[in-house]
Amino acid sequence: MPFVLTTNAVITCPHGGMVTLLPKQQVVSIQGGFVLCFGDLVGAPIVGCPQAGPPGVKPCTTVLATLPGSVAPNVLVGGRPVHLQMPMPATTDGVPPGMMLLVSFAGQTLVQA
Numbered sequence: 001m002p003f004v005l006t007t008n009a010v011i012t013c014p015h016g017g018m019v020t021l022l023p024k025q026q027v028v029s030i031q032g033g034f035v036l037c038f039g040d041l042v043g044a045p046i047v048g049c050p051q052a053g054p055p056g057v058k059p060c061t062t063v064l065a066t067l068p069g070s071v072a073p074n075v076l077v078g079g080r081p082v083h084l085q086m087p088m089p090a091t092t093d094g095v096p097p098g099m100m101l102l103v104s105f106a107g108q109t110l111v112q113a
Helices: none
Strands: 010-012 063-066 071-077 080-083 088-092 100-105
Touching: none
Parallel strands: none
Antiparallel strands: 010 100, 063 088, 071 080, 088 100
């Protein structure tokens, strides 16, 4: 079973840029990090994406959207499903856009869903 993500998670764009996690809800936390719910990553800044190359290629700087493929539909915080530690279908503003966010650490090691 995958771990529930918190704001202490390590999430990157497919090229290695770090997603900056800002808490949208500040009620439920695990091991010092607030739980990330569906929609919380939209608009999150991405820092250090190395994607570069010919003209027309742009590094990822923002998460534009996430899809519900990486949530626990039966585990809710404030009525929204929580994100889980697994590759996350998403789009970034990079050109070409990143289509997946990668989770290398959930931010906590206690709660699985």
